[in-house]
Amino acid sequence: MAVSSYQSRDADIDIGRLFAAVWRDKWIIGIGALVITALVAVALMWTTPQYRSDARVLIDAGESVFTRPERDPLADQTRFDQEAVASQVEIITSTDLLMQVADQLDLAALPEFNDAASMSAFGRGLAALGLAGDPSAVAREKRVLEAVRERLTVFPVENSRVIVIGFRSSDAELAARVPNALAEAYVALESRAQLQNTGAAADYLESEIGPLQDEVRVAEAAVAEYRAANGLFVGQNNSVLATQQLAELSTELSRVRAERSALEARVASVESALESGASADTLPDVIASPVVARLTEQQANLKARQADLSTTLLPGHPRMQALQSQIGGLEAQIRDQARNVLAGLRNEARIARGREEELNGDLNTLKAASADASGSEVELRALEREAASKRALLETYLLRYREAQSRDQGEYAPAKARVISSATVPLEPSFPRMVPMVGATFFIAVLLMVIVTLMRELFSGRALVPAVAAAGSGPAVSARQDDAAMAVAPAEAAPVRAAPAEAPAPETALPANDNFSVTAVTAKLVRRGAGRALIVAPAGGSGAENTVALARALDGKGLRAIVLDLSGTGLAGALMDADPSDPGITDLLAADASYSDVIFGDSASAAHIIPAGNADADRALSGIERLPIILDGLSSAYDIVLVDCGVTDAAGLGRLVGPDSEIVLSVDAHSGDNAVDAAQDLADGGYDDVLIVLDDTGETPDPVQPAPLRKAG
Structure with missing residues (x-):
């Protein structure tokens, strides 16, 4: 390790x-x-106190809605972008403008702006020896200009067209006069520039208007001569006369053709009725004849009389036959009259055809004339465009010339800037x-x-x-092995199950050895740099008391220690004054609580405790995979994590062991021979280097009445 x-x-x-x-x-x-x-x-x-004051200038068109030229009302409003404002800043800080203000305020007479005038005798001596610069070697204008630039601050306000002109000076009144004078000089400069531009524009336009008027007259005369020479007389709607006549003749021809077609249709209708033997009085053209109307009326009267007599007379009666003969004569007369109507319609159709042929001839003649006129009209339109463009240019020049002349004569030249805030005399120094x-x-x-x-x-x-003095690796290993041998040897010497089954087993006599005390084990954990200590108890024993004692001892050495109760008994929490009803590790595994809800402080030390908790066992086991993550998180927050594993074997430690873990076997008065079995199980599981801590109190804590719990931190 x-x-x-x-x-x-x-x-x-x-x-x-x-x-x-x-x-x-x-x-x-x-x-x-x-x-x-x-x-x-x-x-x-x-x-020396320094005073600062500033004036503000707005870059904006000075035109009003009454004086702004009509050609482009928004031209002056849209061209002031950020680059234009930055250019105005450069104009304000230009040498000519600064020197104008300096001469106006006579700044060269002030010692603040003239180093040569205010230079002490000591400074003059150093300058004479070449140990310091001589201000008198520099031109007075340059010295004043450099002093003004050093004290002047000009910058545009972000996202606006406002320029701030600031100036600092040891004279409060001068700190206000300079920016005001500079702002007024800048506005006057812009106004003069506008006036000069207007005068130059008026002179230029005046020189251009005279020749342009002559060109317009020549162009319009050429249009009139060409129109007369080619017979391109203007008719209605500003069109050529030949083209207008062609359009009118085409309209008349269309009307005559429609009339002729209607007459031919009427002739065909009457002819068809007469040839088929149909009654002539059913034809509209025949009925429209007055003669046919009278004959039809007489025929109707005769038929009415015949109908009246048919009630008393037979068809062969002479009167009946006479009426029938008269009716037949009237029908013959109606048909004769229909033939007369047909002859009239044929005559009208013949006249319409003649008119159509005449109009076709005239139309062909006009087409040829219109074709010639169209060719000449192309050249005419070109001449008209030239004359119109020159006239439009002349009118534009005249309009602009009148505007420029009125401004120039009236000396009206609004500047593209205005002072919106004048500098005031500061009452307190800025530095x-x-x-x-x-x-x-x-x-x-x-x-x-x-x-x-x-x-x-x-x-x-x-x-x-x-x-803490760290021992060498070799002696430390052998010492741990000797300590383990001394702790386990008495238990191995006594035969396991030597006593009869019915006799109670005597308590194991624990060796009085300081190598297995809480203090000694604490020192070993510190010396080994353990970040995690897994306290295992043999069957029948409990590691809670030793775990709590180790935590308090480690806290006494200045280490941040926390106890994690995984024994299931809750004894460690009870020893550190934890309330059994409060959440713990099981609630954290079941995701019913957060870290801040389950970490509590020990009443006897600065160590912390995560008790067992009260969550459902099945829900806690479902989140057992989170246990290594929880241990890693605690290791990152604390110097050492002490895990009370309770009674467990080597197989149960696999999920808890980390790279900096130490296994501690807690032996108390109730462990008996089970301590030997636990040590052997750990050795068989691959945990040979096991620390042993002995508890010689032989007391069991009573977790029934815990002291009031306090939160960690």
């Missing part, structure tokens, strides 16, 4: 001694911090801020003094826990 020392863990540092050292040197720490704070306060009091800086100095001084005290205590070695 690899032996790991506890000397490298945090427990090797005595935290209490460190706090005691800080408390011991509290007066030194306090006085030192106060001295440092006082020195810093004096230095700040001798420092030094006495209260925050003195407070921070005192805090840092105290922190540094505490760190120095802690480091001194650590390097002196007084804050380190004395290490």
Whole structure:
């Protein structure tokens, strides 16, 4: 087994001694911090106060809805992106603008901006010897410019078009005057630039308008001449006359064709009726004739008289025959009249065909003329487009020229920036801020003094826990083997089952050997660097009391120890004042409780205990696979985990053994000869290196009335 020392863990540092050292040197720490704070306060009091003030400028189009050009109302609003704002910052910090403000405020006359004027005699002497720079060797304008740039801060506000112009100075009034003057100079510069651009634009447009007017006149004259030369006269809807006539003739031809088709259909209908012998008075064209209408009326009257006489006279009566003869004559007249109507319809159809032929001839003539006009119209449209484009350009130039001229003459040039916040005279200096800086100095001084005290205590070695002397591997193994032999030998000497069955077995006499005491086993666990101790009890015995004693002894050595009660008896929890009704390891395995619910503190030490719990056994067994994970988690949080395995054999330890585990056989007055059997079983199971702890009290704890339980931590 690899032996790991506890000397490298945090427990090797005595935290209490460190706090005691800080408390011991509290007066030194306090006085030192106060001295440092006082020195810093004096230095700040001798420092020349600096005042800071700032003005804010909004980059925005100065146009209103009444003066903005109509060609692009949103042009000035959409072009101020982040790059444009950054460009305005560069303009504000330009050399020309800064020098203009410096001359306006006469900053060169102030010692703050002229190192040569405020240079002491000692400084002049060093400059003469070449040990320091001579400000007078630099031009005065450059010195002033560098001083202004050093004190000036110009930056854009994030996600906005606002630029902050800040300035610091030892003069509070000057700290406000400089940013205000710079902001006003920048706005005036932008206004002058706009006015210059407007004047230049007006001059350019004026020089272009005259030649463009001549070009427009020439282009429009060319259009008129070409139209007259090619007969491209304009008709309705701005179209060529030949094209318009062609459209009208096509419409008339369509109407004549429809009329001729209707007449031919009427002729065919009348001819069909006459040839088939049908009654002529059923045809619409025949009925429309007034003569046919009168004949039909007479025929109807005769038929009515005939019907009246047929009631008293026979068909052969002369009067009846006379009426029938008159009716037949009327029918013949109606048919003759129908033939006359047919002849009229044929005449109208012939006239319509003649009109259609005439219109076709005229249409063909116009088609040829329209084709010629279309070819000429292509060139005409090109001339018209040229004239229209030049006229549109001329109108645009005229409109812009009038706008530029009105602005130039009225000197209206709104700047693309305006001051939204002027700098005010600051009432308090921005540097030094006495209260925050003195407070921070005192805090840092105290922190540094505490760190120095802690480091001194650590390097002196007084804050380190004395290490347990570790023996060599060879002697340690032989010593453990000798201890095991001494503990088991008396039991092996006595014959097992030597007493009669009916006689009570005498209690085993435990050897009085300090090698098997709780203190000795504790020292061995520490020396071996055990992270997990599995306490096994022989049949008839209990390892709870020794487990609790080991936990308290390990806690006394400064180790974080926890007891895990897997014995099923609950004795370990009772010894550490655990309440049997509280949750424990079985509840954790059954997922009925969390770690914080099952970990409790020992009333007699700083050790912790996870009692047996009260969950259903079947549910707890269903989560037994989580037991190694629980043990690993406890090992990461504690220096050592003591598992009270109760009465078990070597096979039952397979799930609990880890790489840094130690097996401890707990022997008490009730173990009897079973201790020998347990030791032999462990040896047969491959656990040869077993520690033995003896309990000579012979007492059994009473878990019935536990003391009040306290939570861990």
